[in-house]
Amino acid sequence: MPPDSHRTVTITRTSVGRYTAVNGRGGTLKFGTGDVDDFTPVELLLAAIGGCTAVDVDVFTTRRAEPESFVVQVDGDKVRDEGGNRMEELSVTFRLRFPEGEGGDAARALLPEAVQRSHDRLCTVSRTVELGAPVTTRIES
Numbered sequence: 001m002p003p004d005s006h007r008t009v010t011i012t013r014t015s016v017g018r019y020t021a022v023n024g025r026g027g028t029l030k031f032g033t034g035d036v037d038d039f040t041p042v043e044l045l046l047a048a049i050g051g052c053t054a055v056d057v058d059v060f061t062t063r064r065a066e067p068e069s070f071v072v073q074v075d076g077d078k079v080r081d082e083g084g085n086r087m088e089e090l091s092v093t094f095r096l097r098f099p100e101g102e103g104g105d106a107a108r109a110l111l112p113e114a115v116q117r118s119h120d121r122l123c124t125v126s127r128t129v130e131l132g133a134p135v136t137t138r139i140e141s
Helices: 041-061 102-122 124-131
Strands: 009-015 018-023 028-032 069-081 084-097
Touching: 028 041, 041 069, 041 084, 041 102, 041 124, 084 102, 102 124
Parallel strands: none
Antiparallel strands: 009 018, 018 028, 069 084
16 A cells, blocks of 8 residues: 555544544544534534545536535435444435536536546545445554
């Protein structure tokens, strides 16, 4: 693997049901159990899916025109059954509006291809969810 392929996030408990994630560049993100307005881990998963594909689509379309509106909504159903907790029926909805004119027309025309390329190949998060990846856990003292 190339040296820049490894990613790490460290999570520290800050109080009951509250945590802070720190990435390798020093960025922080607070989250929790949903008792307050912080994101829950499941909401972070949805945000990661939407954010990943939004970045891909943004890169492709804004080469043609700056959007007037760019909103991505991610939905899913949390299931708890004999198979364990998981998300099902995940969907990503793009609501983008581009200006009138040649650039906007080009961005609108490219949008379906950009969304498809992100889904089929580029978005690491949704590709990992769809293809599955084993998660190994270990305990260190």
